[in-house]
Amino acid sequence: MTILMFDIDGTLARSQGAGTLAMTRAFRQLWGIENALDGMNFAGRSDTWIVPTALASQGRECSAEDLTRFVDVYVPHLGDALVERRSQLCPGVLPLLEALSRQEVTLGLGTGNFRRAAEAKLAPLGIWHYFVDGGFGDDDPDRTALLARGLGRLRAHSSEGAEAVVIGDTGHDVEAGHAIGAKVVAVRTGYAEPGELDAADIVLDDLSDLERSLQALCGG
Ligand SMILES: [Mg+2]
Known part of the structure; x- marks a missing residue:
């Protein structure tokens, strides 16, 4: 087996970039950060690496609670973005x-x-x-x-x-x-x-x- x-x-x-688009929207909505993922190479990286790394580049820490809030905001944005980008x-x-x-x-x-x-x-x-x-x-x-x-x-x-x-x-x-x-x-x-x-x-x-x-x- x-x-x-x-x-x-x-x-x-x-x-087709739907994940990046949805994350970008979530960063903006939650923390007012624009283009949070610009310049990052996150191919093959985990979501739980990407979010704290992007926040750290803004000089912010990422708590477990922040991650939970992020998922709640990101997932609905992701659903929309996947349709927009025709995954x-x-x-x-x-x-x-x-x-x-x-x-x-x-x-x-x-x-x-x-x-x-x-x-x-x-x-x-x-x-x-x-x-x-x-x-x-x-x-x-x-x-x-x-x-x-x-x-x-x-x-x-x-x-x-x-x-x-x-x-x-x-x-x-x-x-x-x-x-x-x-x-x-x-x-x-x-x-x-x-x-x-x-x-x-x-x-x-x-x-x-x-x-x-x-x-x-x-x-x-
Ligand atoms: Mg992959």
Whole structure:
């Protein structure tokens, strides 16, 4: 049995900047900060890293309460922004998830999104229900730590000694996946710089070749 942990942004879906737009609006609404994310490289970073880092650049601290308030304001903005920007699934994702759902695998998420943001992104695209659980930005700002938490949850849905596979689009996914002992399948549908994915066990241009993708994810 295999445990699959999918990243969201650039791997399952492209939200065309909707997350950035919604966060920018939330920063403005909550704290009066304009263009809070300008100049930040946050590809592959968790929401719980992005928010405190953006606040710190304004000389402000971020309490646990601030994060909770941020999620409450951000998620509705995210819903609107995803519609405005016409978020969409990456190529081949839907047939792949449908095929995987009929196999002996545990389908999970490993994403830096807040859990509520992950649902806001995936539910309108019709794929939230495929995933039994996962690791999320709420668990830890650090990607390795949040993947480890998610893997622990997913093991409860799987058989003992199941192999873990992390699927992602950035060097952060590759590094964190290997750090938790997972095999890493990287996809070039997202936000990686040239060379960033070289350490992955397998690199695919996208997930549109069903047989090849299944082989990469479940082929041992
Ligand atoms: Mg990503």
